[in-house]
Amino acid sequence: MFHVFNVIPTGFFNNLAxxxxxxxxxxxxxxxxxxxxxxxxxxIPRNRIRDTLAIYFLENHVELSHDEYSGDxxxxxxxxxxxxxxxxxxxxxxDEEIDDATYEKQIVMTENGIALAEFLNQLEKPEQEExxxxxxxxxNTLNNAExxxxxxxxxxxxxxxxxxxxxxxxxxxxxxxxRKIIEKMxxxxxxxxxxxxxxxxxxxxxIREYSRLTKQQNIHIYRMFIKTKLDAMIVDDTVFGRMxxxxxxxxxxxxxxxxxxxxxxxxxxxxxxxxxxxxxxxxIKHKINVYLQIAVGRARFIRNRxxxxxxxxxxxxxxxxxxxxxxxxxxxxxxxxxxxxTMNRHEFIDEGSIRYPRQNQTIKVPVVSEIEEMTExxxxxxxxxxxxxxxxxxxxxxMKIYLEKKIGDSGxxxxxxxxxxxxxxxxxxxxxxxxxxxxxxxxxxxxGYYEVNDMxxxxxxxxxxxx
Numbered sequence: 001m002f003h004v005f006n007v008i009p010t011g012f013f014n015n016l017a018x019x020x021x022x023x024x025x026x027x028x029x030x031x032x033x034x035x036x037x038x039x040x041x042x043x044i045p046r047n048r049i050r051d052t053l054a055i056y057f058l059e060n061h062v063e064l065s066h067d068e069y070s071g072d073x074x075x076x077x078x079x080x081x082x083x084x085x086x087x088x089x090x091x092x093x094x095d096e097e098i099d100d101a102t103y104e105k106q107i108v109m110t111e112n113g114i115a116l117a118e119f120l121n122q123l124e125k126p127e128q129e130e131x132x133x134x135x136x137x138x139x140n141t142l143n144n145a146e147x148x149x150x151x152x153x154x155x156x157x158x159x160x161x162x163x164x165x166x167x168x169x170x171x172x173x174x175x176x177x178x179r180k181i182i183e184k185m186x187x188x189x190x191x192x193x194x195x196x197x198x199x200x201x202x203x204x205x206x207i208r209e210y211s212r213l214t215k216q217q218n219i220h221i222y223r224m225f226i227k228t229k230l231d232a233m234i235v236d237d238t239v240f241g242r243m244x245x246x247x248x249x250x251x252x253x254x255x256x257x258x259x260x261x262x263x264x265x266x267x268x269x270x271x272x273x274x275x276x277x278x279x280x281x282x283x284i285k286h287k288i289n290v291y292l293q294i295a296v297g298r299a300r301f302i303r304n305r306x307x308x309x310x311x312x313x314x315x316x317x318x319x320x321x322x323x324x325x326x327x328x329x330x331x332x333x334x335x336x337x338x339x340x341x342t343m344n345r346h347e348f349i350d351e352g353s354i355r356y357p358r359q360n361q362t363i364k365v366p367v368v369s370e371i372e373e374m375t376e377x378x379x380x381x382x383x384x385x386x387x388x389x390x391x392x393x394x395x396x397x398x399m400k401i402y403l404e405k406k407i408g409d410s411g412x413x414x415x416x417x418x419x420x421x422x423x424x425x426x427x428x429x430x431x432x433x434x435x436x437x438x439x440x441x442x443x444x445x446x447x448g449y450y451e452v453n454d455m456x457x458x459x460x461x462x463x464x465x466x467x
Contacts, residue, residue, distance in 0.1 A: 143229075
């Protein structure tokens with residue numbers, strides 16, 4: 001049985017194990033790898049690698065631990081120690097050669113060292129995959145038989161199957177790690193950070209690429225063509241026979257094994273594009289809906305539980321309702337301020353709204369506070385501040401007026417007809433959906449997304465319930 005430790009040195013991973021130098025060694029191998037970006041091969045003079053590492057030690061003010069290096073603490077000496085360690089047979093990240101012309105020592109990255117550096121780079125800064133390119137590559141390959149007729153196995157079905165498998169892995173990773181976005185949403189503490197999270201999500205790379213996958217490069221546009229071409233490969237004895245022969249030579253297997261391998265590639269590609277793809281996309285769509293539902297629920301929860309000025313106002317209102325049970329608000333407040341306090345409205349009532357008794361603190365020592373009488377100017381200023389604080393541009397009433405105005409006499413409206421020229425428009429559209437049921441409207445989700453000014457929103461239709 002093949003094992004990875006049969007092809008790498010015994011201490012290949014030791015430098016990255018727990019220890020005080022693991023971060024330094026990780027940084028150094030990545031710096032060395034970066035030095036080769038502009039070179040025609042993975043071979044650079046030793047003194048250049050040493051200078052690069054010495055600059056790293058000087059600029060970052062780091063030193064090798066005394067447990068692993070007891071020599072001089074100069075940057076050049078520590079850089080040399082790192083190079084010697086990477087060159088050792090136990091590690092095997094680097095190799096050393098003598099240039100035939102200049103007799104200068106050259107540092108060469110081993111294949112395993114290159115693979116390790118690329119792996120570390122990928123962990124730190126994962127590359128953003130373009131999902132739609134895989135589908136287009138499959139379509140383009142099948143649509144241009146001249147490109148692969150000379151070698152129908154390597155350039156044809158093997159390339160097509162690889163793109164299908166890469167797309168499958170990319171979508172599975174996406175479906176798996178959307179959970180991180182949802183977990184981040186649940187942990188948001190303020191409306192401001194929650195709003196930024198939503199905007200970052202809507203404006204991020206993920207939603208744009210997902211939108212392209214469901215619109216411009218939608219699988220339904222290409223699926224029938226791809227399936228027909230793959231089926232034609234099987235029934236065309238000439239093409240299928242050449243693919244099997246090429247597979248025998250390329251994979252060094254007999255004709256029967258090659259025939260099974262080619263057939264498995266074709267069937268696996270068809271199965272993914274026809275069946276598995278839809279299942280994965282349904283799972284992603286479900287998790288996106290969960291994300292948006294959590295966003296709305298989290299916003300309501302934060303709004304009702306905030307500890308800032310708005311939260312204090314809400315607690316004050318609850319106190320007023322408990323104390324003034326026999327008086328109406330009109331007996332307490334002027335008429336022009338009555339509209340600011342919509343008491344007993346109960347917009348969001350469910351089983352979670354039940355309040356359980358709490359143990360009140362006993363006041364043992366009375367405290368007398370002097371109350372300063374407010375002037376008319378101070379009262380007016382406080383009133384204006386309260387009116388400004390109480391104004392919510394995305395309230396249920398304003399959203400009802402907004403939808404009534406947009407729908408007009410038609411009875412319904414599609415999301416494509418709603419304005420989406422600014423972030424405010426996007427939040428207005430989201431709020432109108434959140435309050436739609438309470439305002440007497442029905443929301444129907446439609447397939448796909450629409451994009452305006454780098455903002456993307458799920459397509460939907462809103463109609464009056466009587467319609």
